[in-house]
Structure formats: structure tokens, C-alpha cells
Ligand SMILES: Nc1ncnc2c1ncn2[C@@H]1O[C@H](COP(=O)(O)OP(=O)(O)O)[C@@H](O)[C@H]1O
């Protein structure tokens with residue numbers, strides 16, 4: 001038997017904090033290499049992979065603003081932090097013999113490519129992994145918003161949000177041991193129950209453009225592949241009519 005992937009093209013959102021691993025700050029090369037190996041498996045299955053990478057392991061604009069810095073400057077630093085993570089991820093993919101390109105929403109001549117929608121799509125069609133860095137290129141946004149924006153632009157079948165827990169729960173599993181993992185949710189249910197999935201700007205963008213969101217645990221070995229193969233893994237968020245068609 002040779003099961004086919006559920007998705008043809010995906011937008012994988014990796015948070016900056018997921019890269020910290022055992023290092024406490026910055027990037028743990030072991031985590032990066034493990035992620036590269038898991039992404040390689042997807043490419044080998046013929047899945048087209050776009051990646052939006054966060055920067056929270058280095059700088060967050062909101063945190064810098066709290067410490068007294070101008071928010072716009074802080075957000076510029078946060079976006080440059082995502083580009084540093086992107087450089088590290090591209091390097092890890094290249095070392096794993098995966099063809100990958102890095103496109104930044106902020107021009108960084110000589111360091112990486114600048115985001116170009118048509119070029120990104122043609123690279124994806126060639127089977128190259130495209131890493132989108134510098135978020136949306138604008139302050140006051142998050143990389144979750146960038147993930148949904150790029151996901152819609154490249155016509156991804158879903159945005160796959162990698163997180164530290166197994167999916168979306170009835171409550172924060174970090175503070176409530178009775179929280180229950182939810183396998184499927186409608187956009188409406190997430191809003192009504194005020195479940196923490198993404199910031200509202202990102203979430204409503206996905207909803208308004210019918211981009212399904214899959215939340216899963218990147219620290220769980222094989223979870224990403226399970227998601228790709230359409231197995232019950234993590235939480236799927238979509239419109240009610242689409243959810244009833246899935247198992
Ligand atoms: N209902 C919920 N379901 C799942 N996680 C939740 C929920 N409410 C709060 N959380 C917390 O949200 C965290 C993940 O948030 P996320 O935005 O993915 O963080 P980051 O992108 O910085 O990794 C989890 O570690 C979890 O403790």
C-alpha cells in the first residue's frame with residue numbers, strides 16, 4: 001500500500017520559541033536538524049512546503065516596547081530575528097540535502113531573496129521549500145498573521161501551526177490538568193469559546209479566506225507526517241460543512 005498525502009501544498013508555521021530546545025536562548029542546532037529531517041520527509045512525499053518562521057526566541061516587538069523601546073523599532077528587530085531563524089533553517093535544510101530558498105518581506109540584499117509571490121509559487125511547483133521570513137514586513141503584526149497571509153497567497157491547502165502542545169484544548173493544558181484535546185473545531189466555536197489558537201487578526205484572515213488551520217505538536221516525533229497523511233493528529237479548524245466530510 002502506498003497511501004497518498006492528504007495535502008498537495010501546505011504552509012508550515014514554526015514558532016521561534018520552538019527552536020530554543022535545550023539552549024534556553026537562541027537556536028538549538030539539534031532541534032533545527034530534527035525539523036529539517038521531518039520537512040524532508042514531506043518533500044519526498046511530493047508535498048509542496050512553504051514555511052513561515054517566528055522570531056520569539058530572539059526578539060518580540062511587544063516585549064521590547066514594554067522595556068521602553070519604540071514599538072515600531074522593536075517590531076523591526078522582531079522581523080529581523082525571524083530572518084536570522086530563516087537563515088538557520090535554510091542552512092539546516094541544505095545540510096539535509098533539501099533544496100530550499102529564503103524570501104524576506106524586508107529587502108536584505110546579499111543575504112537572502114526578497115519576497116516575490118509569483119517566484120515563490122514557481123519554486124514550490126519545482127519542489128523547493130520556500131521559507132518566508134520577516135513576517136508580513138509590517139509592524140504590529142505577528143508571524144501567525146504572516147502564516148495565514150502567505151498561506152492564502154500561495155493557495156495552500158492548510159496552514160499547519162506547530163506548537164508545544166498536542167493541539168487545541170478546552171482550556172490551557174499548561175495550567176488546567178483537566179483540559180481535553182479537541183480534534184475538530186469550527187472557526188465559530190474557536191471564537192465563541194475564546195480558545196487560544198492564534199491572534200484574532202491571523203485567525204479571522206484564515207476564516208474569511210476558508211484556509212483550514214491544523215494545530216499539532218512539533219516536539220512529537222512523526223506528528224507532522226501524520227498530519228500530512230490525513231491521520232487523526234492535533235486539531236483541525238475549518239467551516240462546519242468541510243469538517244463533516246473528514247474522518
Ligand atoms: N485552549 C488551549 N489549547 C491549547 N493551548 C493553549 C490553550 N490556551 C492556552 N494555550 C497555551 O498556548 C501555548 C501555545 O501558544 P502558541 O501561540 O502556539 O505559542 P507560540 O506560537 O509562542 O509557540 C501552549 O503552550 C498552551 O500552554
Ligand SMILES: O=c1ccn([C@@H]2O[C@H](COP(=O)(O)OP(=O)(O)O)[C@@H](O)[C@H]2O)c(=O)[nH]1
Pocket residue numbers: 014015016017053054055056057059060061062074075076077078079081082134135136137138139140141142143144145146
Ligand atoms: O508581520 C510581522 C511579523 C512579526 N513581527 C515582529 O516579529 C516578532 C517575532 O514574531 P512572532 O512573535 O510572531 O514570533 P513567534 O511567536 O512565532 O516566535 C513579533 O513579536 C513582532 O515584533 C512584525 O512586526 N510583523
